[in-house]
Amino acid sequence: MLLADLGAQVIKVERPQLGDEARRLGPQVCGDSAYFMSVNRGKKSVTIDFSREEGQKLVRKLCERVDVFVENFLPGTMRKFGLDYARLSSLNPRLIYASISGFGQSGPYAHYPALDIIVQAMGGMMSVTGEPNGRPLRPGASLGDSVAGLFGVTAILSTLLERERTGKGQYVDVSMLDCQVTMMENALARYFATRKVPGPLGSRHPAAVPFQSFKTQDGYIVVALISDRSEPWKRFCMSIGHPKLAKDPRFSDAASRVHNYADLAPLIEEAIRMKTSREWLEEFSRIEIPCGPVNAIDAVAADPQILHRGMIAEIPHKKLGKWKVANSPFKFNGSPSHPQGPSPELGENTDEVLQEMLKCSPSEIARLRSSGLV
Numbered sequence: 424m425l426l427a428d429l430g431a432q433v434i435k436v437e438r439p440q441l442g443d444e445a446r447r448l449g450p451q452v453c454g455d456s457a458y459f460m461s462v463n464r465g466k467k468s469v470t471i472d473f474s475r476e477e478g479q480k481l482v483r484k485l486c487e488r489v490d491v492f493v494e495n496f497l498p499g500t501m502r503k504f505g506l507d508y509a510r511l512s513s514l515n516p517r518l519i520y521a522s523i524s525g526f527g528q529s530g531p532y533a534h535y536p537a538l539d540i541i542v543q544a545m546g547g548m549m550s551v552t553g554e555p556n557g558r559p560l561r562p563g564a565s566l567g568d569s570v571a572g573l574f575g576v577t578a579i580l581s582t583l584l585e586r587e588r589t590g591k592g593q594y595v596d597v598s599m600l601d602c603q604v605t606m607m608e609n610a611l612a613r614y615f616a617t618r619k620v621p622g623p624l625g626s627r628h629p630a631a632v633p634f635q636s637f638k639t640q641d642g643y644i645v646v647a648l649i650s651d652r653s654e655p656w657k658r659f660c661m662s663i664g665h666p667k668l669a670k671d672p673r674f675s676d677a678a679s680r681v682h683n684y685a686d687l688a689p690l691i692e693e694a695i696r697m698k699t700s701r702e703w704l705e706e707f708s709r710i711e712i713p714c715g716p717v718n719a720i721d722a723v724a725a726d727p728q729i730l731h732r733g734m735i736a737e738i739p740h741k742k743l744g745k746w747k748v749a750n751s752p753f754k755f756n757g758s759p760s761h762p763q764g765p766s767p768e769l770g771e772n773t774d775e776v777l778q779e780m781l782k783c784s785p786s787e788i789a790r791l792r793s794s795g796l797v
Contacts, residue, residue: 425576427465428751429760439470442769453742461748464738465763467772472796479505484781486511491579495523498533508594518592519582523575527598537599539567546603551610553623571599632680636717637695643717644700651677658710663694739765773797
């Protein structure tokens with residue numbers, strides 16, 4: 424999705440008749456999966472049955488003409504189809520081949536299947552998510568899947584740049600579990616420093632107070648006072664009606680406030696419950712205390728800053744005319760970055776790609792269709 428938003432021509436190879444399973448995920452909008460439309464915008468769909476030898480030949484011919492090949496099957500699967508890196512790079516030495524899998528191409532877990540929640544659990548993310556003494560929670564976004572995609576894009580763009588220097592492609596091995604470990608750098612750094620195992624803290628920060636969500640009279644806000652200087656802490660204490668806290672040695676610096684959190688938190692929570700979210704946001708903003716509302720998704724979709732930044736985009740839809748999706752965050756002063764078109768119908772671009780890239784004749788394409796190969 425990100426590469427397509429950046430202007431790459433992305434060809435999605437799907438199974439004839441069945442296609443990507445994500446096409447059938449809910450909620451459905453006029454027969455289309457909202458999720459599928461979001462993450463497949465701007466791509467082309469080609470159907471090829473590469474479980475058959477002739478289908479494998481078609482994919483190999485396509486790979487002679489592309490820059491990047493991305494797959495996310497279990498390790499070893501592509502070799503069975505004759506579509507592994509060794510085979511494809513011998514046909515196209517400039518090819519960048521990226522494999523995204525649950526546990527990587529090597530190691531004792533390499534052949535285990537993995538989904539988002541599995542790698543979030545095994546990588547430690549769920550162990551530090553949730554409230555103290557509560558059950559481990561999965562964050563409300565698919566960080567196992569999406570972070571692996573982000574790191575995959577980073578690696579692909581890096582190898583494209585390297586190819587400009589060497590003229591040769593490379594193999595990229597992205598493990599979802601590896602990506603989770605990279606995401607957990609802060610928790611691991613604290614563990615290596617103290618040998619204490621980090622646990623869930625709710626919305627708290629392990630090294631700063633106040634740095635969390637607070638219930639107000641009518642909702643929730645977040646306050647993030649990361650500075651160890653005394654002046655911001657003094658302003659905060661004055662604003663919540665507890666000026667004496669600023670002089671209390673138990674709370675004199677960040678480390679002290681963290682150590683004495685159990686004594687301090689109830690005082691802050693009680694004070695913030697006395698006003699509305701809007702009143703506190705206006706007050707904290709006035710005295711330059713970092714803060715923000717805890718927005719539900721409907722508020723995110725209507726937020727003036729988010730709309731100003733163009734982060735809600737529209738793609739064409741055959742029945743609805745337009746459909747809204749989250750935009751990519753890239754902003755350039757010379758190159759556009761946004762959804763390049765709608766999500767494709769299953770096999771919508773098969774004829775186009777076979778004709779333009781492989782020079783197949785209409786009669787040859789008709790034969791492939793009649794055989795069920797495409």
